[in-house]
Amino acid sequence: RRDGDLHIGGIFPMEGEGGWQGGQACKPAAELALADVNARSDLLSGFKLYIHSNDSKCEPGLGASVMYNLLYNPPQKLLLLAGCSTVCTTVAEAAKMWNLMVLCYGASSPALSDRARFPTLFRTHPSATVHNPTRIKLMQKFGWSRIAILQQAEEVFISTVEDLEAHCKKSGIEIVTRQSFLSDPADAVRNLRRQDARVIVGLFYVVAARRVLCEVYKHRLYGKSYVWFFIGWYEDNWFETNLEKEGIDCSPEQMREAAEGHLTTEALMWNQNSNQTTISGMTSEDFRSRLNEALREAGYDIDGERYPEGYQEAPLAYDAVWAVALAFNKTMEKLEKSGLSLKNFTYTNKKIADDIYEAINSTSFLGVSGLVAFSSQGDRIALTQIEQLTDNHYVKLGYYDTQADNLTWLERERWVGGKVPPDRTVVVNEL
Numbered sequence: 410r411r412d413g414d415l416h417i418g419g420i421f422p423m424e425g426e427g428g429w430q431g432g433q434a435c436k437p438a439a440e441l442a443l444a445d446v447n448a449r450s451d452l453l454s455g456f457k458l459y460i461h462s463n464d465s466k467c468e469p470g471l472g473a474s475v476m477y478n479l480l481y482n483p484p485q486k487l488l489l490l491a492g493c494s495t496v497c498t499t500v501a502e503a504a505k506m507w508n509l510m511v512l513c514y515g516a517s518s519p520a521l522s523d524r525a526r527f528p529t530l531f532r533t534h535p536s537a538t539v540h541n542p543t544r545i546k547l548m549q550k551f552g553w554s555r556i557a558i559l560q561q562a563e564e565v566f567i568s569t570v571e572d573l574e575a576h577c578k579k580s581g582i583e584i585v586t587r588q589s590f591l592s593d594p595a596d597a598v599r600n601l602r603r604q605d606a607r608v609i610v611g612l613f614y615v616v617a618a619r620r621v622l623c624e625v626y627k628h629r630l631y632g633k634s635y636v637w638f639f640i641g642w643y644e645d646n647w648f649e650t651n652l653e654k655e656g657i658d659c660s661p662e663q664m665r666e667a668a669e670g671h672l673t674t675e676a677l678m679w680n681q682n683s684n685q686t687t688i689s690g691m692t693s694e695d696f697r698s699r700l701n702e703a704l705r706e707a708g709y710d711i712d713g714e715r716y717p718e719g720y721q722e723a724p725l726a727y728d729a730v731w732a733v734a735l736a737f738n739k740t741m742e743k744l745e746k747s748g749l750s751l752k753n754f755t756y757t758n759k760k761i762a763d764d765i766y767e768a769i770n771s772t773s774f775l776g777v778s779g780l781v782a783f784s785s786q787g788d789r790i791a792l793t794q795i796e797q798l799t800d801n802h803y804v805k806l807g808y809y810d811t812q813a814d815n816l817t818w819l820e821r822e823r824w825v826g827g828k829v830p831p832d833r834t835v836v837v838n839e840l
């Protein structure tokens with residue numbers, strides 16, 4: 410009988426001032442998964458998994474100190490869980506020195522898809538580049554081969570645009586202009602009009618998105634002759650809230666008018682087939698209600714909604730713990746053949762670290778966030794969802810499976826002018 414305890418470190422953004430607000434639900438979600446895997450007699454039999462965690466506040470410096478405290482205080486940890494791109498970048502860059510795998514449940518930065526810098530990183534949160542093949546697929550579907558890009562000068566959007574440009578080149582889609590701004594988009598938006606941009610991909614955080622939309626209204630870069638691609642993970646009514654507080658000098662009506670018809674892309678983080686049983690025995694709906702219960706007990710203010718949008722990534726943290734438990738189980742079986750176990754792991758034992766790497770690398774199971782599997786750079790393979798804002802609410806237009814190049818289209822799109830806007834000025838020769 411194998412007996413003993415297995416320990417991992419957990420670095421969670423409990424206060425999101427520095428960045429991603431939605432991380433607070435990840436710790437309760439990970440703890441739900443911990444209870445579930447420890448309750449399974451067919452997993453890690455004879456061993457109990459423990460998570461030792463602390464708060465990173467989504468700040469890399471604090472995240473680094475939490476990591477050192479986890480590593481220099483017993484018991485020895487076998488792996489680290491972390492969230493927020495900035496924290497994961499710091500933790501994953503250092504973890505290889507201790508032969509530790511890092512599983513990131515809340516990091517979207519494309520920079521993390523780099524095995525040279527992050528040889529032991531895996532993430533259940535997809536990279537922001539997962540939107541790009543979907544954007545290209547839509548451009549091909551609607552015959553747009555001339556586009557523009559408007560982006561905020563932030564690392565995650567800069568590297569996403571570089572990936573988008575590569576996809577456009579491969580697909581023969583011309584980028585007529587790429588405008589970027591730090592915090593005031595006025596000049597960049599004006600330049601879009603000057604370049605007669607009609608199909609525009611917008612990459613910015615939600616506060617900048619409100620400023621962009623008001624400028625779009627002022628420059629009349631909306632309506633039947635324009636198509637905007639926005640990011641889909643802003644809160645649903647993002648374009649009509651906080652206007653006073655953020656000094657936006659457009660009214661909610663003007664913002665709604667400018668926003669009408671825009672498309673959004675986002676990675677799916679909840680298994681779509683809500684009555685499909687996942688590896689835990691739960692459906693994603695079961696998980697939703699169990700998580701809400703756990704959040705209420707922990708004193709979170711579930712603001713009346715059945716599921717607050719702010720906690721959309723919780724399934725990624727839940728599935729990350731399952732991925733660890735399954736990988737440890739696989740590694741245990743392999744080590745036993747040579748009379749070893751994970752108890753033999755030390756921070757200088759590369760052999761066992763390689764076994765754990767191999768086990769995670771070959772992960773494939775149905776989690777509450779959908780199929781959990783990783784690319785060769787450790788990126789989460791995920792489906793994306795396309796929506797359109799019509800009459801002030803988001804309508805699901807379809808889903809895209811990049812791996813299979815399969816677009817599921819629901820034929821629900823509506824265009825302000827009654828037909829698909831062209832990507833350039835169409836000159837009609839009078840006969």
Ligand SMILES: CC1(C)CO[C@@H](CC(=O)O)CN1
Nearest residue numbers: 429493494515516517518642
């Ligand atoms: C979809 C989003 C909001 C992208 O940022 C992630 C946080 C990060 O990348 O730091 C969390 N999930």
